[in-house]
Amino acid sequence: MKIYLFLLITFLVQCSMGHYLETRANTNDNLPVIEKYYNSRVNVTELSGLKLSATKDFLWGIGDEGQLAQISFRYKVTLMENFKGVDSEGITIDPKTEDLIVCIEPNRVSRITKSSNYTVIKDIFTVKDANGWKKFGLEGITLFNKTQIYVGAQKDALLWHYDIKGNLIKKYQLKNVASKITEIADLSYDEEKNRLWVLDSELRSIFLFNGEITKLLKTYSLNETQIYNPESIAIDRENGNIWIGEDRKDNPKLFRLKMRNL
Numbered sequence: 491m492k493i494y495l496f497l498l499i500t501f502l503v504q505c506s507m508g509h510y511l512e513t514r515a516n517t518n519d520n521l522p523v524i525e526k527y528y529n530s531r532v533n534v535t536e537l538s539g540l541k542l543s544a545t546k547d548f549l550w551g552i553g554d555e556g557q558l559a560q561i562s563f564r565y566k567v568t569l570m571e572n573f574k575g576v577d578s579e580g581i582t583i584d585p586k587t588e589d590l591i592v593c594i595e596p597n598r599v600s601r602i603t604k605s606s607n608y609t610v611i612k613d614i615f616t617v618k619d620a621n622g623w624k625k626f627g628l629e630g631i632t633l634f635n636k637t638q639i640y641v642g643a644q645k646d647a648l649l650w651h652y653d654i655k656g657n658l659i660k661k662y663q664l665k666n667v668a669s670k671i672t673e674i675a676d677l678s679y680d681e682e683k684n685r686l687w688v689l690d691s692e693l694r695s696i697f698l699f700n701g702e703i704t705k706l707l708k709t710y711s712l713n714e715t716q717i718y719n720p721e722s723i724a725i726d727r728e729n730g731n732i733w734i735g736e737d738r739k740d741n742p743k744l745f746r747l748k749m750r751n752l
Contacts, residue, residue, distance in 0.1 A: 521698070521708045523750045524732075527715055530565040532744040537735035538629070539581035539676060540724035544588050549724055549733060551744075552581045552592060558608060563729075565744060570608050580631035580641070580676055580722070584654065591654075593641050596620050596627025599656070615656025617641060619648070629721075630677035630689070634701060640686065642674030647690075649674060649703070664688065668697050668706040676723045689723045691737070696723065717745050727752050 532551070539552040540561075549561040556573035577595040584591055590602040592611075597620035600613045620627045626645040633639055633654070642649040647664040664671050675691035684701035694717065696710040712720060712734075721737035732747040 522752045525748045527747045529743050529745045533567045534559050536737045538579045538721045538737050540722040540735050541581045542724050552578045579629045582631050582633045593628040593631040596623040630674045632677040632679040634679040644673040647671045675721050678723045678725045680725050691720050
């Protein structure tokens, strides 16, 4: 009887600390598992891009109405700039310069320079395939191997591999690797584990691929969470967290997924 009472108390304590998620599948494969999640309101309109800072102590966030912000791990927002009229959708960092590289719907990839204190934005290249795609264009971007870029679109879950200067290397159709994926809402590459995290807002799911995008490692459903329109993702391995931002005009929220084996 005492052991059952102890287990009940432990469960209630976990629930009081955050939303507890039972993980039923793939618990012995050494791949990351969602344990529980937390959330808070953040004042970034339609939060559509997230990236862990170079110093790894805050998040860069960008909204699709052009707001650029620093977000602390306690959800405090510091607005850096408002690029009005810019439909910014994804964000990553150039490790050499600490410039921010963003994708802008439908087809632009641009650089926000650290030397301007992140107030100047300059185009780098355009994804020609996405010309005229409007609201189905570029949604996610991530750097890998320091000089390579993956950028993805909503339409057909297409992904392009460029070098940092804008030279196209390869084009991917993610449905050929993960048949159920419908779109790319955001991307985050884990350099240490050589894994690519892909967010699908339509399915409310996260797809985990190997870095070469030849194998689907795992799929994570967000249906048991309160994340209804996930549009941005950032990986924080040191603290064991995945951060998810919602694209909402009213009551925008930032979620922290506590992960095991991240």
